[in-house]
Amino acid sequence: MDQRITPDCVANARGLAPALAAAAPRIEAGRELPPDVIDALHEARLFRMLVPRSYGGDEVSPVAFMAAIEELAKADASTAWCVAQTSVCSTISASLPPATAAEIFKNDPRGVLAWGPSTSKNAKAIAAPGGFRVTGEWPFASGSRHASWLAAHSFIYEADGSLRRDAGGEPVQKTFVVPRRCAAIKDVWHVIGLKGTGSDTYALTDVFVPEDCTIAHHALDPAERREHGPLYSFNIYQLFGSAFPAIALGIARAMLDAFIALAQTKRPAVGKMVLRDNPVIQSQVGVAESQFAAARAFFFAAWDEIWRAAQEDAVTFAQRVRLRMASIHASQQARQVADMAYLAAGATAVFESNPFERRFRDMHAVSQQAQAQFAIFEVIGRHFLGLPLESERFF
Numbered sequence: 001m002d003q004r005i006t007p008d009c010v011a012n013a014r015g016l017a018p019a020l021a022a023a024a025p026r027i028e029a030g031r032e033l034p035p036d037v038i039d040a041l042h043e044a045r046l047f048r049m050l051v052p053r054s055y056g057g058d059e060v061s062p063v064a065f066m067a068a069i070e071e072l073a074k075a076d077a078s079t080a081w082c083v084a085q086t087s088v089c090s091t092i093s094a095s096l097p098p099a100t101a102a103e104i105f106k107n108d109p110r111g112v113l114a115w116g117p118s119t120s121k122n123a124k125a126i127a128a129p130g131g132f133r134v135t136g137e138w139p140f141a142s143g144s145r146h147a148s149w150l151a152a153h154s155f156i157y158e159a160d161g162s163l164r165r166d167a168g169g170e171p172v173q174k175t176f177v178v179p180r181r182c183a184a185i186k187d188v189w190h191v192i193g194l195k196g197t198g199s200d201t202y203a204l205t206d207v208f209v210p211e212d213c214t215i216a217h218h219a220l221d222p223a224e225r226r227e228h229g230p231l232y233s234f235n236i237y238q239l240f241g242s243a244f245p246a247i248a249l250g251i252a253r254a255m256l257d258a259f260i261a262l263a264q265t266k267r268p269a270v271g272k273m274v275l276r277d278n279p280v281i282q283s284q285v286g287v288a289e290s291q292f293a294a295a296r297a298f299f300f301a302a303w304d305e306i307w308r309a310a311q312e313d314a315v316t317f318a319q320r321v322r323l324r325m326a327s328i329h330a331s332q333q334a335r336q337v338a339d340m341a342y343l344a345a346g347a348t349a350v351f352e353s354n355p356f357e358r359r360f361r362d363m364h365a366v367s368q369q370a371q372a373q374f375a376i377f378e379v380i381g382r383h384f385l386g387l388p389l390e391s392e393r394f395f
Contacts, residue, residue: 013071047086074254080246089151143197150183241327251334259285288341
């Protein structure tokens with residue numbers, strides 16, 4: 001049994017905050033994480049948080065992981081997003097053939113895996129002797145500019161062109177891992193927020209992928225899981241669905257703190273009192289602090305509860321629903337807090353030199369992601385109303 005002490009990922013993330021905040025303008029201007037930031041993240045082992053210990057990772061609890069991501073987001077949301085995205089991608093190492101997982105992570109202390117989130121409409125993986133020949137494009141590959149490996153998701157086609165189906169008649173999908181050098185990266189990430197994530201599109205053209213570099217789509221087949229620690233009982237939807245709200249919480253906290261500092265001295269052009277003495281501002285801050293505290297407490301309480309249950313292999317569906325509720329609630333409330341801070345700051349907030357406008361844009365990029373959409377409440381509501389669900393995998 002591995003007895004080494006796991007690094008304190010939350011303290012490490014907090015320790016990097018000053019350097020990340022200072023680097024934020026460079027990160028945004030370059031639309032990627034610069035080499036010195038990548039080096040610092042590797043030194044702090046923040047790309048290793050969710051990698052299994054057997055492959056040189058730290059296999060931290062999801063509670064600690066979410067708290068570390070929140071700390072990074074307070075300093076720079078693009079950095080937090082890249083670390084969150086690639087960390088969750090790394091959890092498929094629990095299902096990969098051991099030799100492949102070791103090549104990506106254990107044999108390379110700077111190994112990072114990135115991918116685009118979905119099965120590309122134009123992707124095709126054609127069965128070939130010993131593996132598959134894969135062609136297609138995949139968008140939104142956050143962190144792909146500093147990744148060493150990429151994963152691609154595709155339906156499987158037989159050599160005769162027919163779609164492979166499982167015993168139930170459903171099309172078979174797989175995830176393929178390839179060295180980044182096999183892909184062509186398309187520089188398309190010109191966006192309103194999270195500019196520094198380098199979430200470009202990548203393409204593969206008739207790339208041969210050995211069978212040992214493939215797994216069931218997104219590693220969702222429990223039968224393929226080779227690592228059985230409680231961390232790997234959570235699927236990527238649960239982890240992504242919470243990592244992004246953790247980023248939103250970090251952004252909201254930073255913006256609210258910045259506004260409270262501003263309110264100590266700013267006098268609006270119309271009015272004689274500083275902002276802190278304005279009863280409306282006082283009420284707005286009181287509401288925002290309450291919103292933030294409640295959302296964050298619910299979020300981490302849900303994770304504390306389900307993590308304890310996972311360690312006993314006793315997670316219930318009710319706990320999974322509660323986690324989804326806490327995650328979407330955190331996303332929605334964090335955005336409201338950020339909006340309040342931005343609007344209350346007035347014209348001060350529009351200047352790049354002040355700590356509002358970039359975070360405002362980043363927050364609204366975070367909240368456009370599928371895991372943050374208000375429509376998620378509909379699925380939760382259907383559960384509580386006793387209506388049928390299209391798939392329980394959502395939870």
